Every structure is written in C-alpha cells, then in structure tokens.
Amino acid sequence: MFRLALKMLFGDSAKYLMLVFGVMFATFLMTQQSSVFCGLMRWTTAILKNAPAPIWVVETEVRQVNQTIAMRDTDLGRVRSCDGVDWAMPLYSGVQNVRLENGSLTVVQLLGIDSTTFAGAPTRMIEGSIGALRQPNAVIVDDLALSRLSPDPKTPLKMGDTFEINDQEARIVGICKAMRSFTGGPFIWTTYERALSYSPPQRKMLSAILVSPSAGRDADSVAASIERQTGLKAYTNAGFQSSERDFNTATMFWYVKNTGIPISFGTTVLVGFIVGVAISCQTFYLFVLDNLKHYGALKAMGASNGKLCMMLLSQVTVVGLVGYGIGLALASLFGLAAIKNTQPPFYMPDVIPFAVLGVIILICSLASFLGILRVSLLDAAVVFRG
Amino acid sequence: MSAPIIAASARSITKSFGSGTARIEVLHGIDIDAYESEILMLLGPSGCGKTTLISILAGTLTADRGELRVLGEPLHAMKKSAITRFRARNIGFIFQQFNLIPTISCEENAAVPLLIQGMSLSKALPHARKSLDQVGLSEHMKKRPNQLSGGQQQRVAIARALVHNPRLIICDEPTAALDAENGQLVMEIFRGLMRQPGRCAIVVTHDHRILQYSDRIATMNDGRIVESVPTSKFDFDHHR
Structure with a gap:
C-alpha cells in the first residue's frame, strides 16, 4: 500500500510539485531567516571573539559589549589587586573614522591592546606578526579592511x-x-597607548579590562569576586549561555529585548510558516478530494481507515522530507554564499535544522489531518452512488 | 440434484435515510437469497432501492433492521472493522465508473485487493498478471487505465475483482458506461469467469441487453422485491 x-502521489505531478514547493519555501524561509538572525546576533558579540579574554570588566552600567562607558585608569590597578586575578590588561574599544586616499571617510572598530602582553590580540593572523605592533604607527587590520579602506576596492590594501x-x-x-562587527566596519588593532592617541581625548578612556583568572580558579567565581571588591561589572566570555555572567548572552539578549530585530525576523519566519501551512494544507486537501473516489473504492474493497490513513501519512511524509531536504539545501547554499561574501550574517546552529524539521512535521500533520x-x-x- | 447453497441471504431488511419528517424508508423489509454458482441480476427503475440493497449486501452500508448472512457470516451482528476485513477477503467489486486509479498501471490496479490484504506488490503482481490474462489484457498490463478503451478498463476492473479469488462478486451497473458491443464483450468474459464453482455474482443493472447472462433475475420496485425468477422464466416482453 505504501x-x-x-505512485498515486507522484502520478499527480502538478500537485506533488506544488506540495514540495510549499514545504520547500517554508523550510528555506524559516531556516534562512533564523540563520541570518543568529548570524546577526553573533556579530553583536564580535568584539568578544576578536579580543578574547576569559573575563571582561566594564563600567557598572554597561549591559552589552558594544556599549562603551569609559572607566578611570585607576580601575585597572583595583582589578589587578583582586583575589583570583592572574593578569588584567587595559582595552580601548571605539568606533573611529578612517580617511581614505580619495578623501572619503569610513567607520572602523578600533581596538587598543596592551603593548607588553598583547592581551586581546587577534588569534588568526594571515600575514605579519602581532609583535610588529611595537613599530611606530603600526596597526593590524582584518581582511575586510583591505578592501574597505582602499580607495579602489579592486586593488585592496x-x-x-x-x-x-x-x-x-x-x-x-x-x-x-x-x-565581522555589528556595525559592519572592519576591525583595527593597535597598542593601547596609540589607540588613545588616534581617538579624540576624553577625561576617561579605558573601555574595558581584560582579565584572566589564576590557575585553578574558575572565571565565574573570579568575576564575582571582582564585582564584590571593585563595584565594577565583570562578565565571563565563554560562549552563549555558558553561564549567567556570560557577556555574549547578555549582549544578545540586550539586542533581542531592546531592538526590533527579533520582531522583524520573527515576522518573516511566521510568514514562512503561514505560507507553508496555506500551500501544503490546501494542495494536499485538494489532492485528497481529487482522489476521494479512489479512496472510497479502496475502502469498499476492504481497506481499513488505518490503512488509508497510513497511505495519506506516507504521502505527506515523502512530500515533507523532499521539500525539507531541498529547502535546507537551498538555505545552506545561501549560507555558503553569504559566508564567502562576508555578508549578510549567517550562522546555522544545530538547533535550527531540527527546529525547522519540527515545524515542517507540524505543517505536514496539519495538512494530513484534514x-x-x-x-x-x-x-x-x-x-x-455514481 | 442437491439443493443450491446460499451465498447471501437477506431477511426483513429495512433502510431509511434522513431524520424526522424528512426521513424516507427506501427498503421495506427485503427478503432475498443469492446462491453459489449463479449470477443474480437486480433489475428495477431508478430510485427503487437497488443501489441501497447492493450496498447492504456488500457490507458497505448497514441496514436499520433485518438479518444479513453472507457466505455464512452474520454481517448484521459483526463490528464494522470485522466487516471491512470480511469484504477484503471475500468480496470482489466491479463499479459502474470502473474506479481504476489513473496514476498506476493496469497490473498494479489489478493487484490492489491483494495489497489491501497485506501482500507485497512484488508478490501480488504475478497474480494480477494472471487475472489480466484471463480477461484478455495480457498485452496491456503495463499501460495506465487512461490508455485503454472503456471496455478494456472494465475488463481491468473485472480482473481486479477476481484477483483474490473472492466467493461473492458485487457489480454495480457494469455495462452502463460501455457501448453495446463492449458491454456484450465484457459480460461474455465475466460470464466465462463466473463458471468457477462456488462463486456468486450479484449484478445491479438497467441494461436489459445483458439480462441473458444471468441465472436469475430479481425485480425491484419502490423498495421491495416484486419478482425473483430464473432467467428462463423471466418475461422479457413484459419488462421491455
């Protein structure tokens, strides 16, 4: 009967293709939009990845990593004196303007790191060495900067x-x-002192303090200890939802709560779901209606309701799996192209394909139910009855 | 000569449709027997209750009152699921509009009753081919129904009805969608296949030209059997 x-399903190629299209469209839209959303959320924490340190100490009112409230230089010494701190180094982080040869301006994310230890330096060098930052006017740039800071993108720096x-x-x-940063600009690293000289002078310039806990101490307890002893805010940096103090988590949740980004992406995902339901349910129901006399004949010939239900479920399952497979493949191709092109942001954690599969199962269940x-x-x- | 064995027996069958003041009784205490090795044709004007009676005899419709025994089983006392299983094993169906599935081949269509019984397609196909061969369609097994003429499609339906060797065949206006020549051909083939001992066919028809293929004719009118006689004693002139 399977x-x-x-054969009944494939025989009606127009409806079969329409059903597959509906599921494929829903899968693609939900996967792609969710992945772009996750990519965008990852971009919000780019500074934490590009200037890695187990603990970030910031001003008390800072709620996310792209928010800069400068601290006093003396705070660095206070943090260094805290229990459980192995080392603590200053970090300057700010958005600055770069003037290109043709006179136009472009925005960059400038990071100033300690010139002795280079705490917060980039981890994946393509050319040159971090030690070269000790040379006069030296900066390290990411690969995006080569084209962005060149007056002619065809001849990168x-x-x-x-x-x-x-x-x-x-x-x-x-x-x-x-x-990539959330603002879209390239990253530039230089020494802390040079970063201050590149930036307009202010009374307080220290953006954050990068801290490593002593051997045998976990980052969470040391961060708590720093907060207790200094009154500053100390976050850990071990990845999304790694702990209650994680700066990645706090940053992403801040954007979710304080911007319209989730509503925008959520609406598109919802549209994908609704379109998937509408096309799949309507087309599958039409398919059933078209074949109703055949199902009636099968029933008269002794096919039980259970057998007929299994036939319908097998039809909708095949449609669901084929549509889901194609939709997921298209979303993955989009992702590969986005990663190659460096934008739009795209990050597909394991949970997205499984969650979308769950939604597709729901859509197929609704479609088969009628x-x-x-x-x-x-x-x-x-x-x-003729 | 031994007494004929009853294949299907209906006693005091009544059936109504609708409710309240709109309730209409379409069968008024029908008594009828169909015997093994015979073709019983049910004749009567439109709306006399032939289709309702055949549906009840086939176990696809439940009577309001009365007793129904088919092949010795009391269908009136059986659960719906048991009747469904009974139908799958023991009854073959031939429909007015053939009801062949258009997207599968003739041999796959003919194999359907065996698939319903749980046989795999690969095991069912040889039986289906044999059945199609019996109706003279061995050259058209791989074709789809819409590639065949109406007469050929009905022969596929006959092959399908007989593939699982059922003891009771229910036919609903088997020649209604066919021209005279094809109707005769189909009935010739059907009659030939019905020669197998123990088989019983109940045929509902309007088509007087095929009455000659029956062994007995029951005439219905207004929800009652008004006459049930051997074909040899049927007054063709009176019913013309």
Missing part, C-alpha cells in the same frame, strides 16, 4: 600601506581573520 500511495585614522597615519604591519478526517468519514457505499 508504494501504491507513492596590502602590508606596508598607510591610511589615516582621525588624520593620524597608520601603517599596516599585519593582516588577520576576524569576525485529508485523514475526510477519508475516515468517507462512506464506502459512496462508490455505488
């Missing part, structure tokens, strides 16, 4: 090239891979 059910940050010269001594109801209530004697 093969019979499939290279090692040794110079540009101006707030009218002061900067020379490229290293190129690295880095996660058909099963219709066939179950079908009077076998209907086949004798």
Whole structure:
C-alpha cells in the first residue's frame, strides 16, 4: 500500500510539485531567516571573539559589549589587586573614522591592546606578526579592511600601506581573520597607548579590562569576586549561555529585548510558516478530494481507515522530507554564499535544522489531518452512488 | 440434484435515510437469497432501492433492521472493522465508473485487493498478471487505465475483482458506461469467469441487453422485491 500511495502521489505531478514547493519555501524561509538572525546576533558579540579574554570588566552600567562607558585608569590597578586575578590588561574599544586616499571617510572598530602582553590580540593572523605592533604607527587590520579602506576596492590594501585614522597615519604591519562587527566596519588593532592617541581625548578612556583568572580558579567565581571588591561589572566570555555572567548572552539578549530585530525576523519566519501551512494544507486537501473516489473504492474493497490513513501519512511524509531536504539545501547554499561574501550574517546552529524539521512535521500533520478526517468519514457505499 | 447453497441471504431488511419528517424508508423489509454458482441480476427503475440493497449486501452500508448472512457470516451482528476485513477477503467489486486509479498501471490496479490484504506488490503482481490474462489484457498490463478503451478498463476492473479469488462478486451497473458491443464483450468474459464453482455474482443493472447472462433475475420496485425468477422464466416482453 505504501508504494501504491507513492505512485498515486507522484502520478499527480502538478500537485506533488506544488506540495514540495510549499514545504520547500517554508523550510528555506524559516531556516534562512533564523540563520541570518543568529548570524546577526553573533556579530553583536564580535568584539568578544576578536579580543578574547576569559573575563571582561566594564563600567557598572554597561549591559552589552558594544556599549562603551569609559572607566578611570585607576580601575585597572583595583582589578589587578583582586583575589583570583592572574593578569588584567587595559582595552580601548571605539568606533573611529578612517580617511581614505580619495578623501572619503569610513567607520572602523578600533581596538587598543596592551603593548607588553598583547592581551586581546587577534588569534588568526594571515600575514605579519602581532609583535610588529611595537613599530611606530603600526596597526593590524582584518581582511575586510583591505578592501574597505582602499580607495579602489579592486586593488585592496596590502602590508606596508598607510591610511589615516582621525588624520593620524597608520601603517599596516599585519593582516588577520576576524569576525565581522555589528556595525559592519572592519576591525583595527593597535597598542593601547596609540589607540588613545588616534581617538579624540576624553577625561576617561579605558573601555574595558581584560582579565584572566589564576590557575585553578574558575572565571565565574573570579568575576564575582571582582564585582564584590571593585563595584565594577565583570562578565565571563565563554560562549552563549555558558553561564549567567556570560557577556555574549547578555549582549544578545540586550539586542533581542531592546531592538526590533527579533520582531522583524520573527515576522518573516511566521510568514514562512503561514505560507507553508496555506500551500501544503490546501494542495494536499485538494489532492485528497481529487482522489476521494479512489479512496472510497479502496475502502469498499476492504481497506481499513488505518490503512488509508497510513497511505495519506506516507504521502505527506515523502512530500515533507523532499521539500525539507531541498529547502535546507537551498538555505545552506545561501549560507555558503553569504559566508564567502562576508555578508549578510549567517550562522546555522544545530538547533535550527531540527527546529525547522519540527515545524515542517507540524505543517505536514496539519495538512494530513484534514485529508485523514475526510477519508475516515468517507462512506464506502459512496462508490455505488455514481 | 442437491439443493443450491446460499451465498447471501437477506431477511426483513429495512433502510431509511434522513431524520424526522424528512426521513424516507427506501427498503421495506427485503427478503432475498443469492446462491453459489449463479449470477443474480437486480433489475428495477431508478430510485427503487437497488443501489441501497447492493450496498447492504456488500457490507458497505448497514441496514436499520433485518438479518444479513453472507457466505455464512452474520454481517448484521459483526463490528464494522470485522466487516471491512470480511469484504477484503471475500468480496470482489466491479463499479459502474470502473474506479481504476489513473496514476498506476493496469497490473498494479489489478493487484490492489491483494495489497489491501497485506501482500507485497512484488508478490501480488504475478497474480494480477494472471487475472489480466484471463480477461484478455495480457498485452496491456503495463499501460495506465487512461490508455485503454472503456471496455478494456472494465475488463481491468473485472480482473481486479477476481484477483483474490473472492466467493461473492458485487457489480454495480457494469455495462452502463460501455457501448453495446463492449458491454456484450465484457459480460461474455465475466460470464466465462463466473463458471468457477462456488462463486456468486450479484449484478445491479438497467441494461436489459445483458439480462441473458444471468441465472436469475430479481425485480425491484419502490423498495421491495416484486419478482425473483430464473432467467428462463423471466418475461422479457413484459419488462421491455
């Protein structure tokens, strides 16, 4: 009966393709939009990935990593004196303007790191070395900066090239891979002191303090200890939902709560679901109606409701799996293209394909429910009524 | 000569449709027997209750009152699921509009009753081919129903009805959708296949031209059997 059910399904190629399209469209839209949303949320925490440290100490009112409220320089010494701190280094983080050769301005994320230890330096160098930052006017840029800071994107910048940050010269001594920032601008690393000289002077300039806990101490307890002893805010940096103090989690939740981003993406995902339900339910019900006299004949010939339901379920399952497979493949292709192009943001955690599969199962269940109801209530004697 | 064995027996069968003042009784205490190795044809004007009676005899419709025994089983006292299983094993169906599934081949269509009984397609197909061969369609097994003429489609339906060797065949206007020539051909084939001992066919028809293929004719009018006689004693002139 399973093969019979499939032959009935494939035989009506127009409805079969429409059903597959409905599921595929829903899968693609829900997967792609969820992944772009997750990618965007990851971008919000790019600084935490690009300037890695187990603990980030920031001003008390800071709620997410892109919010900068400068601290006093003396806070660095207070943190260093806390129990459980192995080392603590200053970090400058700010958005600055770079003037290109053609006179236009572009925005960059400038990171100033400790010139002795290079705590917060990039982890994936492509060219050059971090130690070269000790040279005059030296900066390390990410690969995005090579095209963004070049007056002609076809001839990207290279090692040794110079540009101006707030009218002061900067020379490229290293190129690295880095996660894209939420603002879309490239990352530039230099020493803490040089970063301060590139930036407009303010009374307080220390953006954050990068901390490592002593051997044998866990980051959570040391962060709690720093907060207790200094009154500053101390976050851990071990990945989304790794702990209650995690800065990634706090940052992403801040964007979820304080921006319209989730509503925008959520609406699109909902549209994908509704379109999937509408197309699949309507088309499958039409398919059942078209074949109703055949189901009636099968029923008269002794096919039980259970057997007919299994036929319908096998039909809808095949449609669901084929549509889901194609939709997921298309979303993955979109993701590969997005990653290659560096935008739009795209990150597909394992949970997304499984969650979308769950939604597709729900859509297929809804679609088959009406058909099963219709066939179950079908009077076998209907086949004798012409 | 031994007494004929009853294949289907209905006693005091009544059936109504609708409710309240709109309730209409379409069968008024029908008594009828169908015997093994015979073709019983039910004749009567439109709306006389033939289709309702055949539906009840086939177990696809439940009577309001009365007793129904088919192949010795008391269908009136059986659960719906048991009747469904009984139908799958013991009854073959031939419908007016053939009711072949258009998206599968003729041999797959003919195999359907065996698939319903749980046989795999690969095991069912040889039986289906044999059955199609019996109705003279061995050259058309791989074709889809819409590639065949109406007469050929009805022969596929006959092959399907007989593939699982049922003891009771229910036919609903088997020649209604066919021209005279094809109707005769189909009935010739059907009659030939019904020669197998123990088989009983109950045929509802309007088509007087096929009455000659029956062994007995029961005439219905207004929800009652008004006459049930051997075909040899049937007054063809009176009913013309």
